[in-house]
Amino acid sequence: MERSRIALSIGVAAALSLGACGKVQEKAAEKALEKTIESSIAKDGTQAKVNLSEGGMKVTTTDASGKTSSMEIGNAQISEADLGLPFYPGAKPIEGGSMRNVSGGNVYLQLSMRSDDAHDKVAAFYRDKLKAMADGKQFTDMSGADAATLSLVDDKTRSTLQVNVNKAEHGSDVTIAATRSDGK
Numbered sequence: 001m002e003r004s005r006i007a008l009s010i011g012v013a014a015a016l017s018l019g020a021c022g023k024v025q026e027k028a029a030e031k032a033l034e035k036t037i038e039s040s041i042a043k044d045g046t047q048a049k050v051n052l053s054e055g056g057m058k059v060t061t062t063d064a065s066g067k068t069s070s071m072e073i074g075n076a077q078i079s080e081a082d083l084g085l086p087f088y089p090g091a092k093p094i095e096g097g098s099m100r101n102v103s104g105g106n107v108y109l110q111l112s113m114r115s116d117d118a119h120d121k122v123a124a125f126y127r128d129k130l131k132a133m134a135d136g137k138q139f140t141d142m143s144g145a146d147a148a149t150l151s152l153v154d155d156k157t158r159s160t161l162q163v164n165v166n167k168a169e170h171g172s173d174v175t176i177a178a179t180r181s182d183g184k
Contacts, residue, residue: 069102072099090116
């Protein structure tokens with residue numbers, strides 16, 4: 001019985017001391033994970049820099065030929081100008097719902113948002129915006145009872161703009177993805 005209390009006391013003391021050092025240990029674990037990811041990427045001669053400290057993941061790589069790429073997952077700051085499309089009025093970005101990937105002349109952006117409005121109203125907003133931009137481009141509208149996928153493809157500029165609107169429990173979930181390529 002005495003051993004149980006001693007073990008329990010030691011366990012509680014250890015937990016309390018670990019809690020006090022939690023931030024330090026968390027930072028150390030984060031740095032270790034960054035180094036592990038960098039090492040796994042570097043196996044083919046690619047140099048990588050990984051940053052996990054800003055609420056998402058940022059990775060920058062340079063391959064053996066000198067080609068650089070960058071990726072931000074979860075915390076990329078993406079604007080209407082970046083996407084080439086306005087945000088639905090009142091829509092709020094979903095935490096962790098953004099991504100930016102740049103490799104050579106290719107760019108991929110994605111932003112997820114939530115609106116309190118019904119999905120068909122949000123889809124109508126984006127349908128009108130994309131149709132207004134559709135001159136000389138291919139516009140596609142695949143709409144159903146609970147979702148809509150709207151896309152605009154420009155073969156000339158090698159770009160795609162896609163909006164997915166899904167019915168949510170309260171309102172709508174919106175994901176906008178934009179892809180551009182310089183053709184190289």
